[in-house]
Amino acid sequence: MIKNLPLHWKILIGMVLGILVGIIASMMGANQIIVNWVKPFGTIFINLLKLIAIPLIIASLIKGVSDLKDISKLSRMGGRTVVIYLFTTMFAVSLGLILVNIIKPGSSINEQTRQGLLEGYATEASGKIALAEAQKSSGPLQALVDLVPDNIFKAMGDNGNMLQVIFFVILFGIGLILIEPAKAKPITDFIDGLNEVVLKMIDMIMLVAPYGVFALLAALIVESPSWDLFKALLWYSVTVLIGLFILILFVYPMLAKAIGGFSYKQFFAGISPAQLVAFSTSSSAATLPVTMERVHEHMGVDEEVSSFVLPIGATVNMDGTSLYQGVAAIFIAQTFGLELTVGAQLGIVLTATLASIGSAAVPSAGMIMLVIVLGAAGIPEAGLALIFAVDRPLDMVRTIANVTSDATVSIIVAKSLGLLGKPHVRDLDDHYHKGSKLH
Numbered sequence: 001m002i003k004n005l006p007l008h009w010k011i012l013i014g015m016v017l018g019i020l021v022g023i024i025a026s027m028m029g030a031n032q033i034i035v036n037w038v039k040p041f042g043t044i045f046i047n048l049l050k051l052i053a054i055p056l057i058i059a060s061l062i063k064g065v066s067d068l069k070d071i072s073k074l075s076r077m078g079g080r081t082v083v084i085y086l087f088t089t090m091f092a093v094s095l096g097l098i099l100v101n102i103i104k105p106g107s108s109i110n111e112q113t114r115q116g117l118l119e120g121y122a123t124e125a126s127g128k129i130a131l132a133e134a135q136k137s138s139g140p141l142q143a144l145v146d147l148v149p150d151n152i153f154k155a156m157g158d159n160g161n162m163l164q165v166i167f168f169v170i171l172f173g174i175g176l177i178l179i180e181p182a183k184a185k186p187i188t189d190f191i192d193g194l195n196e197v198v199l200k201m202i203d204m205i206m207l208v209a210p211y212g213v214f215a216l217l218a219a220l221i222v223e224s225p226s227w228d229l230f231k232a233l234l235w236y237s238v239t240v241l242i243g244l245f246i247l248i249l250f251v252y253p254m255l256a257k258a259i260g261g262f263s264y265k266q267f268f269a270g271i272s273p274a275q276l277v278a279f280s281t282s283s284s285a286a287t288l289p290v291t292m293e294r295v296h297e298h299m300g301v302d303e304e305v306s307s308f309v310l311p312i313g314a315t316v317n318m319d320g321t322s323l324y325q326g327v328a329a330i331f332i333a334q335t336f337g338l339e340l341t342v343g344a345q346l347g348i349v350l351t352a353t354l355a356s357i358g359s360a361a362v363p364s365a366g367m368i369m370l371v372i373v374l375g376a377a378g379i380p381e382a383g384l385a386l387i388f389a390v391d392r393p394l395d396m397v398r399t400i401a402n403v404t405s406d407a408t409v410s411i412i413v414a415k416s417l418g419l420l421g422k423p424h425v426r427d428l429d430d431h432y433h434k435g436s437k438l439h
């Protein structure tokens with residue numbers, strides 16, 4: 001029976017069992033057994049996803065760009081993508097700011113808890129502050145310079161340099177459009193084949209996803225800080241979570257319905273496996289292979305669009321992260337008793353948008369860039385220590401928002417270009433169980 005269950009249910013069961021096993025192991029004092037014998041399988045799963053990320057970006061983005069055939073189509077799609085990404089991100093920070101001003105979670109933290117948190121997490125916070133300082137001290141145009149790699153193999157050698165790989169690949173794709181079709185043909189044929197192989201590899205990796213998320217969550221539970229800390233930061237966490245759930249459960253499905261004609265069920269049947277992987281890995285980059293497969297194979301977004309919009313989105317479009325940065329900044333200000341003017345809060349909309357674009361698509365990256373938001377708004381950076389204890393669970397949920405936003409924007413862009421087909425989620429079981437052909 002289990003065998004015929006759709007993939008998202010299997011992943012969900014894996015998650016729940018992982019959490020249960022983690023709790024039982026903590027109660028029995030068997031934490032080390034989980035760390036030694038279960039956690040490695042979670043690490044292997046994340047490694048598998050990361051392993052496929054660079055080949056996937058190369059194969060699908062070159063194919064995506066060169067399939068566009070002419071440059072004007074590319075600039076049309078690029079322009080739309082960037083504008084919609086910026087819009088969703090700014091909307092998300094604004095939503096966060098409205099919520100944090102209404103709920104005022106900072107006022108529920110008393111002096112004693114604040115001191116305790118500041119002292120307890122001072123070292124970890126200063127590590128993140130140092131990382132952020134290194135980014136900040138490199139001049140205003142450094143982000144632009146960082147976009148252009150001086151050696152493509154070096155860029156590919158580090159999964160953190162995805163934007164550099166994307167830059168190279170888009171340039172390569174444009175070159176492919178501009179040369180004589182007869183000369184381009186062997187390369188496009190090769191890329192087509194490569195793309196198929198990579199998609200098949202993702203299918204195979206997804207078969208072990210339920211076990212991977214089981215291991216990740218069991219390990220997370222035995223390694224997480226105590227529940228007491230979470231309780232102290234309850235209102236802050238609730239504020240962030242309300243914002244993220246408004247995005248995930250209402251804003252994106254409604255956009256997908258209004259623009260793409262997706263029913264609520266179709267939308268979630270399509271995207272939920274990617275959401276569950278995002279939750280378990282806390283990394284949009286690691287989730288990218290799954291997001292691409294779901295959006296293209298199951299939600300009807302043409303490959304021309306998904307292969308262009310999603311890799312870029314995974315690295316630059318982070319609505320969940322920007323919302324969290326907005327809430328966290330004001331929360332810290334509130335706990336220190338600082339009043340921020342409307343002007344200062346509008347400044348946070350801008351810096352959180354930029355900081356989320358600059359955040360790498362890996363666990364905790366949003367927290368590092370938060371330092372920059374705090375610095376720009378004149379909020380003490382040491383305040384980072386206040387929110388450390390609960391960062392991981394919030395990171396898991398904001399990554400879901402990041403990934404869901406990418407998928408939604410790909411639907412909007414596809415629709416606007418007449419490249420949105422029908423969602424075909426019903427063949428899900430066949431697809432994973434009989435190993436049926438992808439197309």
Ligand code: ASP
Nearest residue numbers: 283284321361362365366
């Ligand atoms: N973990 C997030 C992501 O990969 C980034 C962050 O907010 O820390 O999308």
